[in-house]
Amino acid sequence: MSEVRDLLKKSGYSDKAIEYYAKKVNVGDIKNPDAYFSYTGPCGDTMEIYLKIESTVIIDAKFRAIGCAGSFVSGSALTEMIKGKTLEEAAEIDEEDILNHLEGIPAPKIHCACLTKRTLQKTIKRYKGQETD
Numbered sequence: 440m441s442e443v444r445d446l447l448k449k450s451g452y453s454d455k456a457i458e459y460y461a462k463k464v465n466v467g468d469i470k471n472p473d474a475y476f477s478y479t480g481p482c483g484d485t486m487e488i489y490l491k492i493e494s495t496v497i498i499d500a501k502f503r504a505i506g507c508a509g510s511f512v513s514g515s516a517l518t519e520m521i522k523g524k525t526l527e528e529a530a531e532i533d534e535e536d537i538l539n540h541l542e543g544i545p546a547p548k549i550h551c552a553c554l555t556k557r558t559l560q561k562t563i564k565r566y567k568g569q570e571t572d
């Protein structure tokens with residue numbers, strides 16, 4: 440993993456993002472999730488988000504991705520950020536918030552945070568029975 444860490448560091452990933460990647464934070468699924476959505480972004484990568492919800496509060500969140508390191512660190516960041524938040528608060532998180540939380544990822548990977556944000560927004564819309572377009 441140290442070679443991968445070096446590569447990520449050289450590419451512009453922060454230490455925090457590298458930790459998320461190394462520890463696979465929140466990577467996996469949730470059995471019988473209250474909300475789930477799978478979204479393939481314009482880059483061709485796919486993310487799945489699983490949520491456990493009590494009342495309107497997200498009490499657990501996990502994700503799986505077929506994608507780049509940017510998608511994994513963004514997925515870890517967002518799933519960490521939304522635990523304990525209401526669905527409305529979580530839906531308002533944008534890519535800028537994810538990037539700030541990560542403290543640095545390479546500029547060409549910024550759209551990966553957007554894929555993550557969109558997947559969450561669609562997960563929440565599906566849960567509420569709204570169109571996911």
Ligand code: FES
Pocket residue numbers: 480482483484506507508509510548550551554
């Ligand atoms: Fe597609 Fe990163 S290149 S999510």
